[in-house]
Amino acid sequence: MPLAPGGGRPYAWAWRRCFPGHRSQLLRERTLSEETRTGNPPLPFLLGRPQVSEEVTLLVTSSVVGVGAGLGAIALRWLISFFTRLSFSDLGGLLAPVLGRFHVILLPALGGLLVGPIVYFFAQEAKGHGVPEIMAAVALKGGRIRPRVALAKSVASGITIGSGGSAGAEGPIAQIGAAVGSTVGQLLKMSDERVANLAACGAAGGIAATFNAPIAGALFALELILGEFSAAYFGTVVISSVVASVVANSVLGSGPILKVPAYSLVSPFELLLYLLLGLLAAPASLVFVRLLYFLEDKFDDAKMPPYLKPALGGLGVGLIGLVLPASLGAGYGTMEQALASKLSLLLMVALLVGKIVATSLCLGSGGSGGIFAPSLYMGAMLGGTFGTLAHLLFPSLTAAPGAYAIVGMSAFFAGAARAPITSIIILFEMTGDYRIILPLMLATVVSTTLSQHLQRESIYTLKLARRGIRLRQGRDVDILQGITVAEVMTRNTDAARSDWPLARLEREFARTRHHGLPVLDEQGQLVGIVTLQDLERARAAEHPEQLTVADLATKDLVVAYPDEPVALPLRRMGARDLGRLPVVERSNPRQLLGLLRRQDIIKAYDQALFSRRLVTSTADKLRLVQLPRTQLAEVEVAEGSPAAGNTVAKMGLPRDCVLVWIQHEGQTIMPHGDVVLHAGDQVAAMVRTEQVERFLALFRDARPAEPPQAEPPMASDNGARAKQSVTPGQGVN
CATH class of the missing domain: 1.10.3080.10 (Clc chloride channel)
Structure with a gap:
């Protein structure tokens, strides 16, 4: 969502421009009741004072x-x-x-x-x-x-x-x-x-x-x-x-994390060597990324309790630590030795391989920790190895191996994380040494560029991409990535039995007017899917009257799961030119939950697009509307409030109140009368100033015995009443 000046919601910013001070007033009214309940003025009350900008x-x-x-x-x-x-x-x-x-x-x-x-x-x-x-x-x-x-x-x-x-x-x-x-x-x-x-x-x-x-x-x-x-x-x-x-x-304390000797560029020839180091750091970092997620997949597929998997990974780490004790933990002490050129060539090679495997086992099995320190460690070992070889070949033209270890740290992390600016600056701040800036920048940029060419996703975004979430620059995400299959799939779908003859299947297609049906066996388990094209091909076969649905159904199924974003099965449908996908449980792929059709996705896209347009266009509308004594009220639905579990139509909204939007689990939806509100939902409404407290009470006070009576709708700008009547609690339709 685009941000207004200052980073707030665009419509809220526009409303503040039209009605200065309304938000302070609303925060004050919202938090005064909080102070009454608790006896203590909360922080929002202090921040909501009119004089606080x-x-x-x-x-x-x-x-x-x-x-x-x-x-x-x-x-x-x-x-x-x-x-x-x-x-x-x-x-x-x-x-x-x-x-x-x-x-x-x-x-x-x-x-x-x-x-x-x-x-x-x-x-x-x-x-x-x-x-x-x-x-x-x-x-x-x-x-x-x-x-x-x-x-x-x-x-x-x-x-x-x-x-x-x-x-x-x-x-x-x-x-x-x-x-x-x-x-x-x-x-x-x-x-x-x-x-x-x-x-x-x-x-x-x-x-x-x-x-x-x-x-x-x-x-x-x-x-x-x-x-x-x-x-x-x-x-x-x-x-x-x-x-x-x-x-x-x-x-x-304020000292640098890593203590390093003073290094500098010995000769311009070294820039070629640092460029080559950047070219090596990119594929080396991708080996780490791919091994990490490969082992994560293997642990996820392992038939054992999930809470025991980190112990199995830890056992593997312990075995590596038995041979290479320096590979255990974060390893800052070993990094300092590499930066001081105190490690042998063979030891650095062994530690590079051991650290890649140990980190992949530790985090892939479900352990908790970061990849930054291990990436720096791997980069230090890679750079130290490269620097040792370079110094052996060109002793008078190159710096000590420790200089290459510093550059390797930045290049390796940048190749894995695709964060070149952060990589360069954090190495400067961690070491307190700015004298090797040119080779460090060169190797880091080269590593980042090459790794992006070799693999689109970074070590961070790859984890999200595997869930169907693809973040773009600026974090502008596909609007379908925020909608799950369970929200839009067709439940209680029609289905065909595997033992039906073709005549029965033909009648079912005519009755339902569907182009495809899931096929279930006698136990109600999913065994395939059958389409009109399958039926047409079966009619041309010899003795079609002897065929059953099981004979012509497609059994090698492409499926969707209820918890995945709609964008993911949409790509599967496009790759195979499919019109529908059965939705099944992950734990039991034969348990049919529903059907995801193209029209379901189109409907979901329209709803998501409308929600986005609703939010972004509200700012333009509010710039033009200037109603006296009116506020934009924003509130969260509290557990046990009259609104929680109720539809908008049955809430009993006060007079002169129009709902603007409702946010449920991060998704903005249109406020219809049949929308059910849940605890934690965010609600915004245009409310007359004198009705704000009554409006907020619906979302925070104990549930009343009787809902408020219906009241006339808010007058329009020219003073005329809206033509559509409003039932108790009805919002914008």
Whole structure:
């Protein structure tokens, strides 16, 4: 959705231009009742005072999110240290006398045994590296993330990394910070754009605080989370990033994460070598990406309880750690050795391969952690290996291998994440060394360009693309990606029996006027699909009267699943020129749930397009309409309110109230009288000033015994009454 100046909803911005001060008045009325119930003036009340401008509100909220992200980074660092001591000192001290060096195998497995239930039963969003979940929440859910994700991700990642799992803290702290920002925005009842902005602020603050990199933290949020460098977001993201860095530095210190010797460009000839390093980093990073998702698929297909899979992956990590102990954990100490040119050629090659496999096992099995630190590790080993060979061949023309290790870190991560600006800046801030900028920029850009040519999706967007969600630059997503098959499929569809003769099938086609029917066996299980074309071909066969539906049905089916976006089966239908797909359960592909037809998708597209146009065109209408004593009221449906579970027509809306839009699970829908409202839905309406409190009461107070009586509709601009009568609670039709 395009943003108005300041980043808010376009129609809300236009309404503020027409009626200055209406939002402050509404926030004041909305929160006074909250203060009455709780006895304490909540933060929205303080922010809703007339003298507080929107700019000050954004400054305060982004700063609050920065403080929360900084504290989250401190807590995560403490958790990782705590579980590291618990695993390798306390538990390791007990196991080592019994198992010797083989106790290392058990530590990551035991960590996975604890992480699995936390992720599976408490917050499944905490699985894996976390950044794709933030990107999806910002693009499709208005930045709304469950608060429990922050707690689950903190504990699960602390255990994973602390027990030796091959993962980093970047993904976890970004998700923790984003959850903090999202929670603040939701508590303040902000718009989706503001909540998404605060989620990005939290991610930026988390990265900045963890790596002491405020500039890179801001760029990370803009380049990866939001997907655009917009003035509407830049200020708040930078503020949050700086505040989080200050908070973390006050506790953790302000020195660079990695200590490196001074390197510089020895000769112009080296630029050719750095260019070649960039060309090598791109395919190497893609090997890591593909192995990660290959193993994730294998673990997903494994016939075992999901909460036990991280333990199996941890066992594999432990086996690698037995041979290569330096591959365990985040590995910053080993990286510093590579940057100081202290590792041998063969050891760096072994650590590169071992780290790729260990990280893929750890995260692919469901462990919780980030890919940033492992990517830097792999890049350091790749660059160090390349630099060692280059220095052996051209000792007088090249710098020490450590210089190539620094450049390799940036090039490898940029190839995997497609974030060249973030890669360059974060290496500068982590090392405190700006003297090798030219080769670092060259290799990073070359790696990014080549990796985009070799594979369209990054390590972050590939996870979403596999779910049917494809984010474009600027996060403008296909409108069908926000609609699931279950929302638009035809349920209780007609079906043919597999033992029917052709004459019976012909009568069924004539009765239903369908061009295709699913075929069920005697037990009601799906066995195929039959079309009119199949029937026509069967008529031309010898002895068609001896054929049954089972003889001509297509049994090699292309199916759809109820939880996937409509955009995904639409591509399957286009590739095979199909007019319909049976919708089945993932766990039981023979259980027919419904049928997805082309007309269903067309209808869904029309509805989604209308919703988008409704939102974007409301701003233009509000610029032209200037009604006296009228406000744009925005409210969330509370659990147990008169609105929850009721249709719009039966709510009992007050006089002079017209619903503008309803948002349900991130989708904007047209307010019809038969639309059912649910707890958590967002509702906006044009309401007379004197009716605002009565309108808000429908969404927050206890359910009344009798609904309010019907009242006349609101007068139009010229003072005449609307011709259409309004029943109790009827909205815009």
